[in-house]
Amino acid sequence: MAGFDARFLARGLPALSSREAGLADDEAAWRTVLNNPTRAIVSDFFLSDSEGPPEGLLDPGDAFTAVNETTGDVHRFTVAAVVASDFPFNGVFASRNFVVDFMGRSAVPSRHYVAVGPGADAGAVAERLTGELVANGVDADSFRAVIEDELAQQTGFFRLMEGFLSLGLVIGIAGLGVVMVRAVRERRRQIGMLRAMGFSRRVVRSAFLVEAAFIAAQGIVIGVALGVVTSWTLLTSSDIFGDSDLGFDVPWLALMVILLAPLLTSLLAAAVPAARAAAILPAAALRIAD
Structure with missing residues (x-):
């Protein structure tokens, strides 16, 4: 649970993927949570009950209960909005004053946001903070480093699929x-x-190459069609992306490379059998059995 105040919002509002009806914009949602302890903003993966694609997620207007395991106090929240992406893993955003009252002595600052001046290298500042305050358990990262690390894991997964x-x-x-x-x-x-x-011989060789090209092209067309349709369906019908309005963009240049390379390689693989077919003599027609 992350408690925030007006100073946090003054630095810029984290983007929201969805919010309750009646909240005009993202700022209205954050202000509502700041002033109303019964409202909260949750992570896009909050309370997910699946290790794969997120399932069982909360939507704006849904309710959930927070329990203080130390005191046994229970508090009921209503989801005001869902953040678009929670790379820092904040979990639940609530008013700082409420978090202090609800968590008591357990509510201690565990995360600080540091602004750097124009032209400063945020990564270098983070490394220096970590080096100088490591004895106090400080582990500093720039937002760019956190996001790049998360994206690197996703990119690695896609490279595995490739x-x-x-x-x-x-x-x-x-x-x-x-x-x-x-x-x-x-x-x-x-x-x-x-x-x-x-x-x-040229005609015989060409016939086998055309046959191989037809088989390869048939597989390529079917594969591309299935891949594009599946990707479009996943992008437009899945709950993974929430209410985000994502455009569907086909990488035609990369796709053409992926299509031409197998086609040319297939013709190369068929070149030797085609050459063997062209080398067959007319006398082979007189043989009853090999």
Whole structure:
């Protein structure tokens, strides 16, 4: 539970993703909580009952109960608003005066916000504060460092997903190469008949490459369509992003690279089987069995 006062709001209002009906703007929501001890602003992950995507979250207007485990006192809150993103993990925002009265001696300052002058390096200031006050248990971080650390974890997860995507592409391309090798093996007589009828090696080779390109393109189109539709559905229908109005932007340049690379690699994997097919002699059509 984080208690705040007017000095905290004077530094700038943390953005809210949603608020109670009747509150005109974010400032009205913060002022309401500051002056009304029955109202609170909660984290976007507050009381989440899931380790994956957040579930069971509170919405503006919902009620919850706070319990002082030392005194046994109970207080009922109504959610006035939900913060857009709670990287510092404040949990519940309530009036400082109420927190002091409710928590008693347990309400001690545990977090301080330090403003730096224009042009100052917030990261360097945080490191200096930590170094000089480490004996007092101080651990200082800049907002940028906290956010970058959190985003680095998310980026690492997405990089892991990209690794699985790359592995799937490698397996798919290898599978296509195996299919083309088997196709050449099983169609030796048919290819020999085509060669006997006057089809050139170039035509036979091109036929196998076109077949491989068609199979690869079919998989690429289906995969892209499913990926775009799934992403759009997740962005517009999921509760993960709250009421945030997020735009749907397809990274076409990166997508084109992802599409062209597997297509070209698939053709490369099919090049050897296609060359073997083109090398089959017309006499192969006379063979009854290999």
